[in-house]
Amino acid sequence: MLVNCSDSRIAVKVRCSDNNVYRVNPVYTFVEAGQCSSLVVTRLPGPPKMDKLVLHYVPCSEKDHQIKEIFKPGLAPEVLKLPLACCNPEDVPSVRGSLPTVHNITPPST
Secondary structure (H helix, E strand, C coil), rough: CCEECCCCCCCEEEECCCCCCEEEECCCEECCCCEECCEEEECCCCCCCCEEEEEECCCCCCCCCHHHCCCCCCCEEEEEEEEEEEEEEHHHHHHHHCCCCCCCCCCCCC
C-alpha cells in the first residue's frame, strides 16, 4: 500500500533490483494528496537472496497526465529504498514453531 501523507499529488515509479524474480504492479502511479494506492509485489520461484524495492516519487500537479514524462532523465526524484528478504521454504516451519501456543482455559464453575 502506498500512502501519500503530503498535501500534494505525487507521481511514483517503482523499481526492483531483480526483475527476473520480482513483478511489481503498477510500475507507475499517481497518488492523490492524503490518499492510498495499492501496490502488488510478486516474487517468482528462485533461490533465496536479498533484493531491494526502490520507490522514486515527485510532487506533481493535477495537469500532469503523462507519468512517464515526469520521470525523464534530468529530474531528481526523492528515493525510498526497501529491502526485500526471501527465505527457504524449509525455514517456514521454524518460524511457525516460534509462535506462541494459545490454550483454551475453561473458568471454574461456581
